[in-house]
Amino acid sequence: MYSLDVNFLKDRAGYEVTEKKATQLQMPAGDLTPLFVGLGVGLAIPIFLGAGWWFLEARNNQLTQDIAQLEAENKRLEVEIGNINAIREETQRVKAETQGLVTVFDQIRPWSAMLQDFRDRIPSSVQINTIRQIEPTAPGRGQASTNREGAIEVTGLARSFxxxxxxxxTLQQSQFLQSTSTRIATATLVDAPLPPWANQSGVEEIKLPQVVQYTIQSNVSDIPASDSNLIRELEQKGAVGLVSRIRNMQRIGVISK
Structure with missing residues (x-):
């Protein structure tokens, strides 16, 4: 006998939808490469972002350490710069003191050398009574002072004008005096002074010829003592100590030759 199997489920509306959903969830049976590629890309992006974050964090830490080292180096350099500036200031002070000392040596005119120069230049018919240094005179309005070293005044007697x-x-040729300022201040005829023995009792009155009483003024030369001509003159006049000091300073470069 034949039997009929009738499936009434297919005739229901819900059966077809359920079958279609089951069909959609099935894995494709073809090439799975696109699926694996997508999966790999999805995994690579977080890994790449994590590696980038780690690199940036490490770089940031390195930069922080570099900045700290640079700040420490900057502080050390500031201390060294301060020391260098202090050394420069001390050097400038020493140079100023050295220059002041050089100026003093350049302005020195030993009286022994100047007196010897006068002895070498005075004529036999001229007598010197006094040699003294006087204060420099104030310059006139609008005139520069040319007498910084002071002035020399010489007084005495001479046989004639x-x-x-x-x-x-002869004094105008001296290296110790300014030739342009060497001049006769006064010159007058006076009775010659009597020698001390002429006032003794029993000696007849002696009438001596008149002589010229003079006053010569001049400014001290402002030529530096380290000048080659003046230093040679100082050496010839016996100022050996000053010449030795000047040459030692020239040797070490404090005074230029």
Whole structure:
């Protein structure tokens, strides 16, 4: 006998939808490469982002350490710069003191050398009574002072006015005096002074010829003592100590030759 199997479920509306959903969830039976590629890309992105974050964090830490080292180096350099500036200031102070000392040596005019120069230049017919240094005179309005070293005044007696003129001419050639300022301040005829023994009793009155009483003024030369001509003159006049000091300073470079 034949039997009929009738499936009434297929005739229901819900059966077809359920079958379609089951069909959609099935894995494709073809090539799975796109699926694996997508999965790999999905995994690679978080890994890449994590590696980038780790690299940036490590780089940030390194930069922080570099900044700290640079700040420490900057502080050390600031201390060294301060020390260098202090050394520079001390060097400038020493240079200023050295220059002041050089100026003092350059302005020195030993009296022994100057007196020897006068002895070498005075004519035999001229007598020196006094040599003194006087304060420099104040310059006139609008004039510069040319007498920083002071002035020299020489007084004495001479046989004639010509002898006084000759003495002035020889003094104008001196390295110790300014030739342009060497001049006769006064020159007058006076009675010659009597020698001490002429006032003794029993000696007849002696009448001596008149002589010229003079005053010569001049400014001290402002040529530096380290000048080659003046240093040679100082050496010839016996100022060996000053010459030795100046040459030692020239040797070490404090004074230029």
């Amino acid at each position: 010509n002898d006084v003129n000759d003495f002035v001419l």
